[in-house]
Amino acid sequence: QSNTVCTGAMIRNFTPCIGFLASGSNMSSPSSACCSSLKDLMSNGQDCLCLIVTGGVPFQIPINRNLAISLPRACRMSGVPIECKATASPVPAPDPESPGEGGSNISPRLSPPNRRAPFIPQPFTPPSFTPGGDTTPPSTPQGDLVPTLTPPGMRPTLTSSASQPSHNALQTITVAHCLYPISTETPISLDSCCNALNQALQAGYYCVCSFLESSSHPLFSTEIALSFSNCYISMPPLTHCHEPQPLVAPPAAVASQAAPLRPPVLMPPDMPIDRNLTLSSSSHVPKLKIPESWAYTTSNGNADFYHSKSNFGTSYGICQCSRKFSSSTGAKKFDFTDLTRPHTWYPIARRKKRNIILHVGPTNSGKTYHALKRLESSSSGIYCGPLRLLAWEVAQRLNKAKVPCDLITGQEREEVDGAKHKAVTVEMADVTSDYNCAVVDEIQMLGCRTRGFSFTRALLGISADELHLCGDAAAVPLIQEILKVTDDNVKVQHYERLSPLVPLKVPLGSFSNIQTGDCIVTFSRHEIYKIKRLIENKRTHLCSVVYGSLPPETRTRQQLAELIHSLRLQATMFNDDKSDFDVLVASDAIGMGLNLNISRIIFSTLRKFDGLEKRQLTVSEIKQIAGRAGRYKSKFPVGEVTCLSAEDLPLLHSALSSPSTTLEGHFVENAKLSENYFITDCEEMMFYLPISYCYKQKIAAVIDELPLNLNDKYLFTMSPVDMNDDISSQGLTQSYSKNRVVRLKEIFTPGTLKIPKSHNALKELESIHKVLDLYVWLSFHLEDSFPDRELAASQKAICSMLIEEFLGRDGWRRPSPRRLVSRSAFLKSLKSENLSPCAP
Numbered sequence: 001q002s003n004t005v006c007t008g009a010m011i012r013n014f015t016p017c018i019g020f021l022a023s024g025s026n027m028s029s030p031s032s033a034c035c036s037s038l039k040d041l042m043s044n045g046q047d048c049l050c051l052i053v054t055g056g057v058p059f060q061i062p063i064n065r066n067l068a069i070s071l072p073r074a075c076r077m078s079g080v081p082i083e084c085k086a087t088a089s090p091v092p093a094p095d096p097e098s099p100g101e102g103g104s105n106i107s108p109r110l111s112p113p114n115r116r117a118p119f120i121p122q123p124f125t126p127p128s129f130t131p132g133g134d135t136t137p138p139s140t141p142q143g144d145l146v147p148t149l150t151p152p153g154m155r156p157t158l159t160s161s162a163s164q165p166s167h168n169a170l171q172t173i174t175v176a177h178c179l180y181p182i183s184t185e186t187p188i189s190l191d192s193c194c195n196a197l198n199q200a201l202q203a204g205y206y207c208v209c210s211f212l213e214s215s216s217h218p219l220f221s222t223e224i225a226l227s228f229s230n231c232y233i234s235m236p237p238l239t240h241c242h243e244p245q246p247l248v249a250p251p252a253a254v255a256s257q258a259a260p261l262r263p264p265v266l267m268p269p270d271m272p273i274d275r276n277l278t279l280s281s282s283s284h285v286p287k288l289k290i291p292e293s294w295a296y297t298t299s300n301g302n303a304d305f306y307h308s309k310s311n312f313g314t315s316y317g318i319c320q321c322s323r324k325f326s327s328s329t330g331a332k333k334f335d336f337t338d339l340t341r342p343h344t345w346y347p348i349a350r351r352k353k354r355n356i357i358l359h360v361g362p363t364n365s366g367k368t369y370h371a372l373k374r375l376e377s378s379s380s381g382i383y384c385g386p387l388r389l390l391a392w393e394v395a396q397r398l399n400k401a402k403v404p405c406d407l408i409t410g411q412e413r414e415e416v417d418g419a420k421h422k423a424v425t426v427e428m429a430d431v432t433s434d435y436n437c438a439v440v441d442e443i444q445m446l447g448c449r450t451r452g453f454s455f456t457r458a459l460l461g462i463s464a465d466e467l468h469l470c471g472d473a474a475a476v477p478l479i480q481e482i483l484k485v486t487d488d489n490v491k492v493q494h495y496e497r498l499s500p501l502v503p504l505k506v507p508l509g510s511f512s513n514i515q516t517g518d519c520i521v522t523f524s525r526h527e528i529y530k531i532k533r534l535i536e537n538k539r540t541h542l543c544s545v546v547y548g549s550l551p552p553e554t555r556t557r558q559q560l561a562e563l564i565h566s567l568r569l570q571a572t573m574f575n576d577d578k579s580d581f582d583v584l585v586a587s588d589a590i591g592m593g594l595n596l597n598i599s600r601i602i603f604s605t606l607r608k609f610d611g612l613e614k615r616q617l618t619v620s621e622i623k624q625i626a627g628r629a630g631r632y633k634s635k636f637p638v639g640e641v642t643c644l645s646a647e648d649l650p651l652l653h654s655a656l657s658s659p660s661t662t663l664e665g666h667f668v669e670n671a672k673l674s675e676n677y678f679i680t681d682c683e684e685m686m687f688y689l690p691i692s693y694c695y696k697q698k699i700a701a702v703i704d705e706l707p708l709n710l711n712d713k714y715l716f717t718m719s720p721v722d723m724n725d726d727i728s729s730q731g732l733t734q735s736y737s738k739n740r741v742v743r744l745k746e747i748f749t750p751g752t753l754k755i756p757k758s759h760n761a762l763k764e765l766e767s768i769h770k771v772l773d774l775y776v777w778l779s780f781h782l783e784d785s786f787p788d789r790e791l792a793a794s795q796k797a798i799c800s801m802l803i804e805e806f807l808g809r810d811g812w813r814r815p816s817p818r819r820l821v822s823r824s825a826f827l828k829s830l831k832s833e834n835l836s837p838c839a840p
């Protein structure tokens, strides 16, 4: 049979290409002779060409299969199909002594068989997604011309083109359905695509690799990546594609290696697809019918799969809708790379007509109070706030009110028996469950460059009968615009400030003028501690500090719980009448809705570095921060606000008397995933896209280089990895990409932390803190791969303490019996726990 597939003449005709395809060749492009022989083969010997490019023809000079597969492209034969049919068994070794077909001799440049033992591809173990516990292999939807799995004994092959009717479709895996209507007029069928991919995976790596390498983009291309993710298939590690492939194998051997069925790759349960549905130009969002049982669990059974997908990447959301909206009738096409319809990424929320209540008004007007009242009285609910401290406060409040409530942030999970409520940081918003009531606090942050997408995701994705959004009125038009397509009921409720806020005409001038109840706001941890020292050195006041990343730290061991708890209480200490800590030094994190006993806010400056540049605070930021003074029902019913320096006063006054700038939506038009999967046009995507591209671009670029599968790439891209920090960015990620299991001891020696003695040592400690922080974060998402969460969390807590010890040293401390815990007692107790031999 092979003789009919590849004649000697055909192989000989192909010889002009061997130079270019030879492994180690440094030719940058194929010769025109090669391209014309390719063209000949295309028309007269496609099966043979297929065998050649997939390594089925044994040449004496080993050919580079990557080059071979991309040869049509290199010859600018765009769209030329490479159709590989299962019937085309590998060519047996040409015998130089025997004449080829038509009496020709095999070209002397062609070799005797390559006798190398064939590489036996390892079965690809898909992630153990168990949709609804269903382990049924993927179904083949009716009406699709999806071939059955290649029968045992046949080497399954791939065809990437739909334009060439296969004359033996039953023996061919057709991947054309995965290539989207971007380049073809063929109506898409995701089910067919997923089936094909599953079959390819079951057939073995080489088959998948052929696919990956024969697409119009090399290896990890948008289209391919989307196919994989849309089918809930993890991209196999591409490194396997570079391992030796079965260049030739006698049919019997092929039968025994490639044919055995791999464990079935699990797919989501088949979803009812409205086959008449068309979507492209319609603004109407059809109701989706998603089986109740469609709940995903990750391999570690921890976080739900769908949640992590929507959290980590666009494609997963797109997947959801594309499954729904794919139309086998092909009346209209749905473009999977289209990023302009984010509301379709959340089908669970879309099946509800949500009652959305926008609580808007100035700070301290009771917006959150009213929303939380509803949450408290609901049968199930979720609070999403911008700060861990806020989530923690809400969890405390609900638990105290006998409404069991879990606390879930990127860094901690405190589960309460029987809880039907959750208080989470907005990044952890659950878009997979149904709730009776949900609250998203500080919703105006959907305009935030780095975190806006999480708010938009919560806004569009949370499935709740009642969704309460609390924030600045400046966000209303944008929210209404975003919700136009969701079919929800939207109601706006306006509030007035409950107690007065007075902008002072005099600046603070000097820290000698600090009074009890003051809060100085500054914008870096170093500044916070510097100001704390300056104030405490006057020996009149003690300062609590609050900044975004400090409290609440992860609780670790039971024995440490109380001590760690004391860290959380930094803010509470300030609130506590009986505490000696009567002044607060804080970062702008307090502006995100914290309720503290503050009489006067003092801006140390009105400029801040926002990660990209040093810039003036916006009107909204100034108002949010100033609004912490004189909270309703607090110790100070009238709030005051001023600046350290007189020159900032005019800006402060004008900001407080101006309306916040209305948020504007960057409604994405014509946005698509770019050729490079992760990297795309950032400014356009500001509000919508889960990967806030400006911010995450650098991470994505580095992560993309690592041999990680698609899920992992997303995970790392979304993680708190700091790409400016070598240890954090490379140490952990590379260690994971190599070994898949990262023991903390491999990257860090626990018990070696010391109070830094210099600024360089401080920097190093901050780096370690970042790595530990990242480790803890990853341990919540990849539990099996990062098994030392507890140790990492305790070391991280110690790290925080040591950093603060350094930053706060030289500060005056009034001895007080009421202090919750002294640093030295803390360190001593850690020592006794043998957790750290930290220097005192």
Ligand SMILES: Nc1ncnc2c1ncn2[C@@H]1O[C@H](COP(=O)(O)OP(=O)(O)OP(=O)(O)O)[C@@H](O)[C@H]1O
Pocket: 362, 363, 364, 365, 366, 367, 368, 369, 370, 470, 471, 498, 592, 593, 594, 595, 627, 631, 632, 633
């Ligand atoms: N009706 C009320 N009864 C008792 N306390 C209230 C009432 N309304 C508001 N408060 C209290 O007033 C303070 C401010 O309320 P809340 O946090 O709801 O304001 P907000 O408008 O959400 O503020 P911000 O926008 O600044 O976050 C809180 O401590 C809250 O508990």
